[in-house]
Amino acid sequence: MIDSSLRWVDDRLGVAKGGRTFLDKVFPDHWSFMLGEIALYSFVVLLGTGVFLSLYYIPSAHEIIYHGSYLPLRGQKVSEAYASTVGLSFDVKSGLLMRQAHHWAADIFLGSIAVHMARVFFTGAFRKPRELNWIVGVTMLILGIVNGFLGYSLPDDLVSGTGIRIAYSIIESIPLVGSYIAFFLFGGNYPGNGVIIPRFFILHVLIVPAIIVGLLAAHLGLLVKQKHTQFRGRGRTEHNVVGSPMFPTFMAKTTGFLFMTTAVIFLLAGFAQINPIWQFGQYQPYQISYAVQPDWYMGWLDGALRIMPSWEFVGFGHTWPLEVFLPAVLFPGIIFNIFIAWPFIEARHTKDLAYHNLLDRPRDRPKRTAAGAMMLALLFMVFCASSTDVLANFFQIELNYVLWFFRIVVVVVPILTYFVTYKICQEMRHAEGVGKRKRANVVVRTETGEYETYESEARPGDGHEEIEAVPVPTFIDMVPAELATGAGVRRVMR
Amino acid sequence: MTDEPTAGPSLAPVSLDDPHLQPYAKHPERVQVLAALSMIVGFLGFIGFGVAYWVSDQNQWLGATLGVGLLGLGAGVIAWGKYLMAQGPFVEERHDFHSTEAERSAMTAAIVERGGMVVQRRKVLGGLAALGAGTLGVVLAFPVIRSLGPKPGTTLFQTNWKKNSLLVTTEGRPVLASDLDTGGVLTVFPQGFEGSSPDQTILIRLAQLGPEDPPFPLSAPGRTDWGVQGYVAYSKMCTHLGCPVGLYQEQDQVLVCPCHQSIFNVLAGAVPEFGPAPRPLPQLPLKVDAAGYLRSQAGYDQPVGPGFWERP
Numbered sequence: 001m002i003d004s005s006l007r008w009v010d011d012r013l014g015v016a017k018g019g020r021t022f023l024d025k026v027f028p029d030h031w032s033f034m035l036g037e038i039a040l041y042s043f044v045v046l047l048g049t050g051v052f053l054s055l056y057y058i059p060s061a062h063e064i065i066y067h068g069s070y071l072p073l074r075g076q077k078v079s080e081a082y083a084s085t086v087g088l089s090f091d092v093k094s095g096l097l098m099r100q101a102h103h104w105a106a107d108i109f110l111g112s113i114a115v116h117m118a119r120v121f122f123t124g125a126f127r128k129p130r131e132l133n134w135i136v137g138v139t140m141l142i143l144g145i146v147n148g149f150l151g152y153s154l155p156d157d158l159v160s161g162t163g164i165r166i167a168y169s170i171i172e173s174i175p176l177v178g179s180y181i182a183f184f185l186f187g188g189n190y191p192g193n194g195v196i197i198p199r200f201f202i203l204h205v206l207i208v209p210a211i212i213v214g215l216l217a218a219h220l221g222l223l224v225k226q227k228h229t230q231f232r233g234r235g236r237t238e239h240n241v242v243g244s245p246m247f248p249t250f251m252a253k254t255t256g257f258l259f260m261t262t263a264v265i266f267l268l269a270g271f272a273q274i275n276p277i278w279q280f281g282q283y284q285p286y287q288i289s290y291a292v293q294p295d296w297y298m299g300w301l302d303g304a305l306r307i308m309p310s311w312e313f314v315g316f317g318h319t320w321p322l323e324v325f326l327p328a329v330l331f332p333g334i335i336f337n338i339f340i341a342w343p344f345i346e347a348r349h350t351k352d353l354a355y356h357n358l359l360d361r362p363r364d365r366p367k368r369t370a371a372g373a374m375m376l377a378l379l380f381m382v383f384c385a386s387s388t389d390v391l392a393n394f395f396q397i398e399l400n401y402v403l404w405f406f407r408i409v410v411v412v413v414p415i416l417t418y419f420v421t422y423k424i425c426q427e428m429r430h431a432e433g434v435g436k437r438k439r440a441n442v443v444v445r446t447e448t449g450e451y452e453t454y455e456s457e458a459r460p461g462d463g464h465e466e467i468e469a470v471p472v473p474t475f476i477d478m479v480p481a482e483l484a485t486g487a488g489v490r491r492v493m494r
Numbered sequence: 495m496t497d498e499p500t501a502g503p504s505l506a507p508v509s510l511d512d513p514h515l516q517p518y519a520k521h522p523e524r525v526q527v528l529a530a531l532s533m534i535v536g537f538l539g540f541i542g543f544g545v546a547y548w549v550s551d552q553n554q555w556l557g558a559t560l561g562v563g564l565l566g567l568g569a570g571v572i573a574w575g576k577y578l579m580a581q582g583p584f585v586e587e588r589h590d591f592h593s594t595e596a597e598r599s600a601m602t603a604a605i606v607e608r609g610g611m612v613v614q615r616r617k618v619l620g621g622l623a624a625l626g627a628g629t630l631g632v633v634l635a636f637p638v639i640r641s642l643g644p645k646p647g648t649t650l651f652q653t654n655w656k657k658n659s660l661l662v663t664t665e666g667r668p669v670l671a672s673d674l675d676t677g678g679v680l681t682v683f684p685q686g687f688e689g690s691s692p693d694q695t696i697l698i699r700l701a702q703l704g705p706e707d708p709p710f711p712l713s714a715p716g717r718t719d720w721g722v723q724g725y726v727a728y729s730k731m732c733t734h735l736g737c738p739v740g741l742y743q744e745q746d747q748v749l750v751c752p753c754h755q756s757i758f759n760v761l762a763g764a765v766p767e768f769g770p771a772p773r774p775l776p777q778l779p780l781k782v783d784a785a786g787y788l789r790s791q792a793g794y795d796q797p798v799g800p801g802f803w804e805r806p
Contacts, residue, residue, distance in 0.1 A: 026586040094547060097556045162737060165691075166753065169735040169800040179650060179802045184642035189649045190691050190736065190799075227588055241586045244579075252575025259536075259568025263561045270557010285691035286664070286681050286730060288738040290752050305735070305770060306754045312772030312801050321801035323770045324735060357588060389755055399755055400768065467513050469585035 024472040027250040028230035028243035032119045037254060038112035041261040042105045043216070049102040050205065056088035056095065057081070057154065059201035061194040070278050078282040081197050085155040086278050101269035106148050108265060110297040113141050121342070121372050124360040125229045128353065131343040133222040138339045140215050143208055145297050150204040152275065152295055156197060159275075161283025162292050165190060166305075173324035191285055231359050235469040238357045242469045291390055296383075303385030304331050307406045338375075366425035370418045377417035381410045514584065519577035526578065533570035539563025650802055653729075654693050655778060655793040659684035661697065661727070671723050671782045674699040677744040681730060684790070692798055694730040695778050696749065697788070698742060698760060705782065714763025720779040725788065727778040728764045731799040732756055734771040749775070772801065 010016045027033075060080040066073045068087050078086075088095040117137060120126055126134035149167070153160045168190045171182040185199070186192030227241050236242045244250055268274075280289065294302055304327035313320040338345075346368065347353065362369040385406040392399040440456040519525040542559035546552065593601075613620045661669045661682040669682060680697045687693045700710050701724035710721045720726070728749070732739050737753035742760075748767065749758040756771030758764040764775035776798050779791035797805055 024584075024586065026582070026584050029581075093551050094556055096553045097560070100553075100557075162753065165737060166735045172800060172802045175803050177803075179646040179804060183644060183646045183649075184639060187643040189646075192643070195643075225591065227586070235583065235585060239588050241588065242583045244581050245584055249575055249579040249581060252579060253572055256568045256570070256572030256575060259564045259571065263564030263568055266557050266564065267561030268557075270554050270561060284664075284689060286689065286694040286738050288740045288752050290741070292737075292752055302754075308770050310734075310756075310766060310770050310772040314806075317806055318803050319801040319805040320803075321772070323772050324800065389752070403755075403769075467583060469583040470512075470514055471586070472582075472584045473512075473515075 022224075023245070023247040025224070025246040025250075026228075026241045026243045026472065027246060028228050028236075028241060030231060032123075033228070034257060035112055035116035035119050037257055038261055039109055039116055040216070041258045042109040042112060042265060043212070044258065045105040045262055045265050046102060046109060047209070049098045049105065050209075052095075052098045053088060053102055054205055056084060056092050057201075058084040059154070059198045061156065061197045073278060073281075076282065079156045079197070081154060081156040082277070082282045085157075089278070097266070097269050100272075100274050101265050103152070103274045104268040104272070105265045106151060107274075107296060108261075110141070110144050110148060113137075113144060114297075117141065117339075118372065118376065122360075122362040122369055123229070123231075124356060124365060124368065126343045127356040128343075128347065129226055129355055130222070130229070133219060133226070134343055135340050136215050136219050136222070138336065140212055140219065141339075142336055143212050143215070147204055147208040147212070148295060148297055150200045150208065153200055154197065154204060155275075155277045156283050157275075157277035158280040158283050158287060158289055159277075159292055161285070162288060163294055163298075164196065164283075165285065170324055170328040173321040174329060175318070175320055175325065227357070229357055229359050231361075236358065238355065240469075241357075245472045293386060293390075299383045299386040300379050301328055301332060303382040303387075303406070304328065306388055307382070307385045307403060307410060335375075335379075363425040363428040366422045366429070369425050370422040373421040374414045374418040378410065378414040381406065381413050385410065514582050515580045517578045518581045522578055525573055529570040529573040529578070531570075532566050532573065534566070536563050536565070536567030536570060539566055646802075646804065650799075650804065651797045652692075653794055653798055654684045654687040654690060655695070655790050656684070657790065657792050658783075659790045659793070661685075661695075661780075661788040661790070662688060664688055669697065669788045670786050671705075671725070671788055672786065674725070676700070676702050676724070679742045681738075682727065682788075691736075692731065694738060695727050696730040696739065696742070697725060697727045700724050700726060700747070700760070712763060713761060714765075714774075714777070717763060717777060717779070720777055720791070722780045722782050722788070725780055726760065727780055727790075728758070728760075728775040729778070729794060729798040731775075732771055733766070733773040733775060733800060734769070736799045739775060 006016060058080045062080045063077050064080055064083055066076050066078045066083050066086070068074075068083065069090050070086055073086065085099075089099055090096065120134065120137070149163070153164050168182050168186060171185065172178045174181065183189065185196070187195040228243075230236050230241055230243070233242070281287075293299065305324065308323050308327040311322045311326070313322050360368075362372075388399060388402045388406060391397070392402045441453050442456050443451060443453050445451055517525070539559050539562040543556060543563055546555040546559050662685045663669060664681060664683070666685070666688050668685070669680065674680060674697070676699055678699045682695050682697045683690055683693050700721070703710060703724040705723060707723070709719050710724050710726070712718065712721060712726065714720075728739075730738050730740070732751040732753065734751065734754055734756050737751050739749045739751045739756075739758065741750035741752055742748075743750060747760045749760055749764065750756070751758075751769070751771065754770050756769030757767050758771070758775050759767050763777055766772065766774065776794045776796050778794060781789055781791050783789050
């Protein structure tokens with residue numbers, strides 16, 4: 001069956017040769033290589049649940065009277081967008097599960113991208129020849145953040161509406177063209193002439209995801225073309241890849257991992273409420289609630305806005321809203337440009353133009369590791385700064401002190417982090433066998449009272465890695481010969 | 495894929511006892527049982543999801559059954575792959591995927607020479623093609639960008655507050671001078687523009703003064719008569735990012751913006767005392783008409799809301 005179908009396809013497309021190479025493709029094993037898979041699979045969940053939601057969501061700011069099953073809202077004037085989102089949560093069977101899964105998947109998608117990116121950074125996987133794939137990845141991160149914002153703005157609830165208001169003002173703060181961009185995007189002065197929800201909708205469900213899908217294909221295509229990176233180890237060189245084969249081993253593991261990722265998302269969707277818009281109510285531009293916070297991946301921008309002093313500059317006949325432009329436009333712009341340019345910045349600094357397929361241990365590159373830790377510290381500090389009001393309330397401290405605390409730590413902590421990380425890396429480089437799994441030293445007293453020590457057996461994974469790597473064998477070729485002798489047939493490929 | 499297949503008929507067959515093909519697990523039978531159990535849990539979970547959908551449609555049940563089902567199936571498949579399938583280690587050679595120097599030069603030469611040949615011989619055609627494509631790019635930008643919305647013009651400088659505008663509530667009810675007690679606040683709009691974002695104004699009664707009393711002493715210079723009978727009104731749009739400045743703290747006589755915690759002193763003309771807001775909230779001058787309704791003496795004397803380039 002398979003043989004004849006393959007022949008049919010191969011006659012027309014010639015897939016057998018390349019296909020066989022693909023099935024034999026070797027995947028190096030390391031737990032950190034699955035971080036990108038989490039991103040991929042949560043994106044799959046996003047597409048699936050997103051299609052479900054789009055069947056019920058109505059992208060319209062048109063005002064109607066709510067008549068659905070959620071009693072506290074009955075008879076209130078709400079937009080169709082809001083009513084349909086509440087409706088798909090309560091009046092569509094399993095709708096709430098899908099909606100919460102979609103939201104959780106988005107948060108996990110961006111979280112796993114961030115962690116995956118950190119892994120790639122700290123192990124130096126972005127170096128030649130993979131600079132392009134690094135840039136593709138950073139672009140997907142930016143698009144993911146943008147699409148997350150667009151997505152959680154769609155329900156037209158009080159919290160997300162406030163977010164849109166803030167986004168409008170941020171666009172307005174751009175010198176020279178800001179008010180034009182804002183007017184064109186929203187169809188007028190805020191809140192515009194009702195076009196923003198349909199526009200956000202089409203951007204969120206079609207345009208941005210289509211670009212992400214394209215980039216994702218490029219990301220994976222480049223990965224296949226350039227092959228995986230791998231850590232140093234027995235038999236591993238710059239010129240080979242050592243690991244388990246695509247088919248069937250990796251395929252089984254990764255399919256299982258798809259199920260597991262999806263499982264976590266749906267368990268969260270079932271038990272952890274997220275974005276209960278029926279509690280926030282319909283957005284009105286003149287209403288607001290206390291402790292308004294965006295989704296986590298926007299927190300760093302919100303924090304930067306909060307701790308920025310009120311440095312509006314008025315001069316040359318114009319207003320320069322620097323207190324908005326610097327933290328919300330220039331700051332992320334600089335951060336993302338550093339991300340994109342990093343492979344080239346580092347190559348210029350190290351004058352290293354060689355191909356790199358073996359990964360670095362972070363401690364072996366103290367400067368890079370320290371720089372990365374510094375960036376993480378900075379982003380984490382501005383992220384924390386987005387909860388100044390909540391912290392002030394919780395700890396009963398005056399808001400002013402909390403604000404100044406963050407203004408100081410945002411500068412001090414990253415610098416300290418740099419030096420501490422650098423020092424730790426230096427120390428670890430000179431310690432033998434740091435990070436390796438140790439074998440136990442067993443001490444035995446013999447009958448004559450002497451003491452002896454010996455190393456315990458290797459742990460399962462460690463021993464396995466000590467086997468010499470061989471090319472993926474053509475299993476089919478050997479079966480007839482082995483079947484004839486009958487030896488070990490039962491142990492084949494269970 | 496430019497790589498050659500790594501294995502071919504020329505390779506020596508691998509013995510079935512070869513450790514590369516052996517299960518990773520020390521006790522494959524036990525793992526097999528565990529994987530099977532796990533997959534059965536998965537199967538039951540999915541059945542449970544189907545039942546939950548028809549029977550209860552409770553979010554927790556749906557999530558639990560689907561999640562446990564996926565978890566069980568996933569764990570089983572992973573155990574199968576990780577412990578019972580060939581782990582290798584296998585090796586695959588990397589091949590240089592870049593071209594040789596000669597191939598690169600040939601490519602460059604093809605582009606430069608053929609292109610140069612074509613363009614240099616027909617400079618007019620090249621110019622016209624570029625002109626056409628460039629013009630297309632420019633004119634396409636008209637519908638793509640210009641159709642999106644109106645130009646800002648003077649919109650950002652204006653509100654619908656005019657001389658004698660009647661203050662009304664969100665529901666359109668006119669506001670009487672006797673409506674609020676000391677410490678009372680109300681969001682008001684000019685009549686006919688209820689709910690409008692740029693017009694939103696916060697009305698505060700600072701003191702219970704009568705028509706004959708002197709105006710409430712505001713420390714903002716030149717605005718001594720902008721309040722009336724203890725009322726003052728400020729634009730409710732934060733000058734930082736346009737959030738509604740919705741929190742009035744009577745004790746400190748401040749308005750707080752919940753978005754980024756800018757604090758405005760109500761007694762001093764809503765000057766920002768804390769936080770990132772750069773400018774005071776514009777103040778709306780008030781009066782009381784003959785029938786006792788609150789009206790504006792005039793519109794705002796400056797643009798409301800956050801800063802923008804065209805603002806002088």
